Amino acid sequence: MADFLLAAAGFVLATVALGLVRILRGPSEADRIMAAQLLGSGGIAALLLLAEAMSVPAAVDVALTLALLAAFVSVAFVKGFARSGADGA
Amino acid sequence: MAFDTGLVLLVLGVAVWTIVARDTFAAVVGFVAYGLLLALVWVRLAAPDVALTEAAIGSGVTGVLLLGASTRLRRTETSGAGEKPGITLRLAAGMLCALVSAGVAAIVLKFPEPAPTLAPHTAANIAATGLGNPVTAVLMAYRAIDTLLETVVLLLALVGIWSLAPDRVWGGFPGARHHADPEGVLTFIAQLLVPMGILVGIHIFWIGSVAPGGEFQGATILAAMWILAMMAGLVDAPSVSRRWLRLLLVAGPTVFLAIGLAGFAMAGAFLAYPAPYAKLLIVTIEVPVTLSIAATLALLVAGPAERAPQR
Amino acid sequence: MSFALDALTILAVSTGAFFFLAGTVGLLRFPDALSRLHALTKADNLGLGLVVLGLLLQAEGSFAALKLIGVWLLTLLAGATVTQLIARTARPGGTHE
Numbered sequence: 073m074a075d076f077l078l079a080a081a082g083f084v085l086a087t088v089a090l091g092l093v094r095i096l097r098g099p100s101e102a103d104r105i106m107a108a109q110l111l112g113s114g115g116i117a118a119l120l121l122l123a124e125a126m127s128v129p130a131a132v133d134v135a136l137t138l139a140l141l142a143a144f145v146s147v148a149f150v151k152g153f154a155r156s157g158a159d160g161a
Numbered sequence: 162m163a164f165d166t167g168l169v170l171l172v173l174g175v176a177v178w179t180i181v182a183r184d185t186f187a188a189v190v191g192f193v194a195y196g197l198l199l200a201l202v203w204v205r206l207a208a209p210d211v212a213l214t215e216a217a218i219g220s221g222v223t224g225v226l227l228l229g230a231s232t233r234l235r236r237t238e239t240s241g242a243g244e245k246p247g248i249t250l251r252l253a254a255g256m257l258c259a260l261v262s263a264g265v266a267a268i269v270l271k272f273p274e275p276a277p278t279l280a281p282h283t284a285a286n287i288a289a290t291g292l293g294n295p296v297t298a299v300l301m302a303y304r305a306i307d308t309l310l311e312t313v314v315l316l317l318a319l320v321g322i323w324s325l326a327p328d329r330v331w332g333g334f335p336g337a338r339h340h341a342d343p344e345g346v347l348t349f350i351a352q353l354l355v356p357m358g359i360l361v362g363i364h365i366f367w368i369g370s371v372a373p374g375g376e377f378q379g380a381t382i383l384a385a386m387w388i389l390a391m392m393a394g395l396v397d398a399p400s401v402s403r404r405w406l407r408l409l410l411v412a413g414p415t416v417f418l419a420i421g422l423a424g425f426a427m428a429g430a431f432l433a434y435p436a437p438y439a440k441l442l443i444v445t446i447e448v449p450v451t452l453s454i455a456a457t458l459a460l461l462v463a464g465p466a467e468r469a470p471q472r
Numbered sequence: 473m474s475f476a477l478d479a480l481t482i483l484a485v486s487t488g489a490f491f492f493l494a495g496t497v498g499l500l501r502f503p504d505a506l507s508r509l510h511a512l513t514k515a516d517n518l519g520l521g522l523v524v525l526g527l528l529l530q531a532e533g534s535f536a537a538l539k540l541i542g543v544w545l546l547t548l549l550a551g552a553t554v555t556q557l558i559a560r561t562a563r564p565g566g567t568h569e
Binding site for chain 2: 092118122
């Protein structure tokens with residue numbers, strides 16, 4: 073079970089890392105924010121799987137923190153992009 | 162093993178890309194992704210306290226700080242792009258970085274087996290501190306002086322940022338006033354997320370005495386929620402000349418210092434705790450320190466004053 | 473009993489991982505930003521939800537289970553609202569907030 077969960081965490085991470093290509097290519101900055109968001113939820117999933125696979129229950133707390141901070145950072149990105157893009161400076 | 166190799170490659174890849182990226186905004190997004198992956202690395206190394214700190218401060222708050230900087234620099238970016246350092250300077254910088262990396266790698270790889278560690282001593286004496294989490298014991302008991310100095314350094318950084326305000330808005334409100342549609346999405350997300358975040362922040366601070374967590378991580382979550390409320394326009398950043406704000410900021414380091422000095426009388430040394438009261442004193446320090454750090458971090462992100470104070 | 477629980481966990485986690493893959497493929501292949509956003513939300517909601525479901529079956533104690541559900545609900549809330557905000561920036565007309 074632990075090996076399977078570890079493998080699942082690796083798989084989720086690998087697929088989400090593919091999404092990072094979007095950060096590289098993303099014609100618009102919204103694409104980049106989206107890829108970071110995907111990495112966030114993938115990271116949360118990987119952390120939850122690792123918590124069970126490695127028997128480190130504190131990793132669930134890390135996932136909780138990450139969920140909050142990911143929302144916070146995404147809002148900051150959108151506001152930052154909107155603010156600088158909107159006034160064109 | 163395969164998981165760890167893949168993770169390391171991913172971390173290196175994102176790091177290289179962040180450095181190479183041309184656009185500052187893209188680089189900041191890469192930096193936040195890098196911090197998140199680093200938190201995963203820490204969990205793999207069975208260091209959840211560090212993972213919490215990395216996810217919260219290293220990736221979250223620092224990422225938003227860098228974002229604010231990149232937004233301010235956007236105007237100068239096109240003019241600054243023409244000035245690139247010469248080839249000799251870049252070669253010298255590259256060689257210096259390679260030298261430092263090689264030196265650190267040599268030191269780490271040459272550790273004797275088993276690596277020197279104070280962990281058994283920490284575990285042996287932890288009963289005297291009344292705590293259950295060895296990391297918190299190190300931060301608040303064995304090396305409390307480092308934590309005290311950290312709080313002071315944060316405060317000095319804030320003073321440094323505040324000193325950047327132009328004379329005419331001295332003592333005024335940091336940042337622009339954010340307005341959000343009261344029926345809109347941003348207000349909705351802030352009204353739901355901020356109370357939950359505050360609860361999570363308090364939870365992570367409180368369990369720090371027996372499980373991974375503690376005051377820095379909890380304070381960062383509280384700070385992030387305050388910044389979120391400011392960004393959504395729910396509250397305005399307080400004017401930097403307000404007395405309650407300044408009291409809040411210095412409360413933590415002051416209490417820390419006071420208990421430290423009282424350690425001379427109580428147990429014979431600076432920051433020494435008498436054994437039966439150790440846990441109580443630690444908690445008495447931790448609560449104001451958490452609040453102070455939360456306020457300091459939030460104001461660091463808010464930046465120097467930009468609007469004149471109201472008279 | 474425990475074998476059935478393990479089998480269910482493996483099933484749920486595998487399906488969740490599949491949805492993460494689907495979300496990433498969508499993010500990379502869909503033609504414009506808004507449809508990519510749509511793919512992103514599938515990974516967020518279904519992918520993480522199924523992973524959490526699988527892990528719930530292995531959880532010890534109600535507090536641990538509540539924390540898992542809490543993480544999922546928080547991600548759901550944050551994801552749903554943030555994608556709204558991202559959609560505004562991606563819209564051809566730009567933002568008007």
